[in-house]
Amino acid sequence: MRFLTKFSQVRIGLLVTALSTSALLLSCQETGKDKPADTAAVDLNAPLTGTVTAELTDAPLVPKPLTYNTPKKVMVELEVIEKVMKISDDTEYTFWTFGGKVPGKFIRVRVGDLVDFTLKNAADSKVVHNIDLHAVNGPGGGAEATNVAPGQSANFQFRVLQPGLFVYHCATGPVGMHIANGMYGLILVEPAEGLPKVDREFYLMQGDFYTKGKFDEKGLQPFDEEKAIKEQADYVLFNGRVRSTTGKNALQANVGENVRLFVGNGGPNLISSFHAIGEIFDKVYMEGGSAVNHNVQTTLIPAGGSSTVEMSLQVPGVLNLVDHSIYRAFNKGAIAQIKVSGEENPAVFKSNK
Amino acid sequence: MENMKRFVFLILLFAASIGAGAQPGRAKGKPMHTVAKGVYEPFFRTATTMPVPVAAFRIDEYAVTNAEFIGFVKQNPAWRRSRVNRLFADKNYLHHWATDTTLAPADAKLLQAPVVSVSWFAAQAYSRWQGKRLPTVAEWELAGNGKPRNIRFDSLTDYILDWYKRPNPKVLPPVKSTYLNQYGLYDMHGLIWEWTFDFNSFVGSTDSRGNTTDEVQAFCAAGAVNVKDKTDYAGFMRYGYRGSLKGNFCIQNLGFRCAKSI
Numbered sequence A: 001m002r003f004l005t006k007f008s009q010v011r012i013g014l015l016v017t018a019l020s021t022s023a024l025l026l027s028c029q030e031t032g033k034d035k036p037a038d039t040a041a042v043d044l045n046a047p048l049t050g051t052v053t054a055e056l057t058d059a060p061l062v063p064k065p066l067t068y069n070t071p072k073k074v075m076v077e078l079e080v081i082e083k084v085m086k087i088s089d090d091t092e093y094t095f096w097t098f099g100g101k102v103p104g105k106f107i108r109v110r111v112g113d114l115v116d117f118t119l120k121n122a123a124d125s126k127v128v129h130n131i132d133l134h135a136v137n138g139p140g141g142g143a144e145a146t147n148v149a150p151g152q153s154a155n156f157q158f159r160v161l162q163p164g165l166f167v168y169h170c171a172t173g174p175v176g177m178h179i180a181n182g183m184y185g186l187i188l189v190e191p192a193e194g195l196p197k198v199d200r201e202f203y204l205m206q207g208d209f210y211t212k213g214k215f216d217e218k219g220l221q222p223f224d225e226e227k228a229i230k231e232q233a234d235y236v237l238f239n240g241r242v243r244s245t246t247g248k249n250a251l252q253a254n255v256g257e258n259v260r261l262f263v264g265n266g267g268p269n270l271i272s273s274f275h276a277i278g279e280i281f282d283k284v285y286m287e288g289g290s291a292v293n294h295n296v297q298t299t300l301i302p303a304g305g306s307s308t309v310e311m312s313l314q315v316p317g318v319l320n321l322v323d324h325s326i327y328r329a330f331n332k333g334a335i336a337q338i339k340v341s342g343e344e345n346p347a348v349f350k351s352n353k
Numbered sequence B: 001m002e003n004m005k006r007f008v009f010l011i012l013l014f015a016a017s018i019g020a021g022a023q024p025g026r027a028k029g030k031p032m033h034t035v036a037k038g039v040y041e042p043f044f045r046t047a048t049t050m051p052v053p054v055a056a057f058r059i060d061e062y063a064v065t066n067a068e069f070i071g072f073v074k075q076n077p078a079w080r081r082s083r084v085n086r087l088f089a090d091k092n093y094l095h096h097w098a099t100d101t102t103l104a105p106a107d108a109k110l111l112q113a114p115v116v117s118v119s120w121f122a123a124q125a126y127s128r129w130q131g132k133r134l135p136t137v138a139e140w141e142l143a144g145n146g147k148p149r150n151i152r153f154d155s156l157t158d159y160i161l162d163w164y165k166r167p168n169p170k171v172l173p174p175v176k177s178t179y180l181n182q183y184g185l186y187d188m189h190g191l192i193w194e195w196t197f198d199f200n201s202f203v204g205s206t207d208s209r210g211n212t213t214d215e216v217q218a219f220c221a222a223g224a225v226n227v228k229d230k231t232d233y234a235g236f237m238r239y240g241y242r243g244s245l246k247g248n249f250c251i252q253n254l255g256f257r258c259a260k261s262i
């Protein structure tokens, strides 16, 4: 259904181009219900204005805002790597990754871009992998075009038609297991005019993990499919590891700055009640889409979904970012931190202790 | 399109079999065992898939080793790494060997390990040279389902999944290093993946899945509704693995063993 709607938008776009009547374009946009103008029609016939290679980053880093404002061909290459890494200080887990870390590399493109996507599967991988990007209009979000055996690679192209913050993940069967092992990441599609400027941007992605041993049990812990099916997570984590983003690894910012967080939720099972302890989100791009809510305390992030949140930092201290399903934060690892440095601001907050 | 692919494939198969020398070099008494007739339930259920009756057949006790494969390429120069046609084996063909016909001295322990990084065409040619053939998916699955004889674990699925969950070892262990099953077969799971004759439905009609869309969906999320047993994660992964292959792929954890009709 959703696909059909998008399909007709593209068709309208084509029609508009064919007739190239600006009057028609205007009326089309005006009657385009509540669609923001920038998504009304990506002109599929407009020439691409060059080729760029996408900057890819590991969490918590985010690629720099895009400086171009006409559609380009964007080259993206991700390698699937299966690897044993620490899930906690004394606990290891065999993660399956897009690019060697959990979450996978952050991809940043602009609406209208043509993405040339190559998925490699490392030669020493045990199993087959693929990728389903929620930013794709096409079969399986790319999954059908990218079922790659170890040592092989696959390529496909897609046109970015809608702005937003989208999850990508592996969709090879059994899908749950591939996601549970860490196969997810985010692709940001900037609107044509870009996002408003902020001082800092960070990348956080929540995921739930299921191990044979209990939380923090030492040694290499295998995936537990029983617990995954029962949705009894041992770990609920930001960025794939207990304490990935706390203490000396906390995100750094200063009083007076505006911070934007790109937050995804890979699942496989749990919905996140994302909350900053001691801050209010000034803006929330709900579910990673175009609608902006203001002054939000806690925002829901569906499994396989996202949220872009922004906050201005008024006072110094450590801001805890949590899944407010609170046992997850205190007993399963769902906590990240922003260390805010700067002068006290008693006009906003003053302790009288 | 599908017919075209099949046609091209048959030509390649024909060409490949010419490449395999005329004089069979049967390994003296590599043990084979009989798997009794049975029924293979295709992993992915569609309107067209039916349980497949499988006649009794013979199958190698263990996978073809590097040592055995060295014997093959020595007698069949067309299958040497430096000469093989790229249509029949991609650039990773036998890339773990030091030369066309030897392993590096440091890799001597690999002689008794299964040969990997061999294409379907090469495996097929070897089998013919042996007067044998590759097992079908149905045959392989039936053989692979045999109950373990010499190890204890709660379920075969758990054992297999445990293997899938571990990264490939730095050095591949020798054949007969995992477990023995009720048919007398070693290492059906836990050592390598193995080629099957009809690994992909574009090869002939023994596999009735046919419909590529259905097949593709089986290992994408959309197909989960039609899977026979949703908890058979191991079967799911073998299905997906086979679906990702092409006949000339050479992969470092993929080898083969031979079968024979009775």
Ligand SMILES: [Cu+2]
Residues within 6 Å of the ligand: A096, A128, A129, A130, A170, A171, A172, A178, A183
């Ligand atoms: Cu995967």
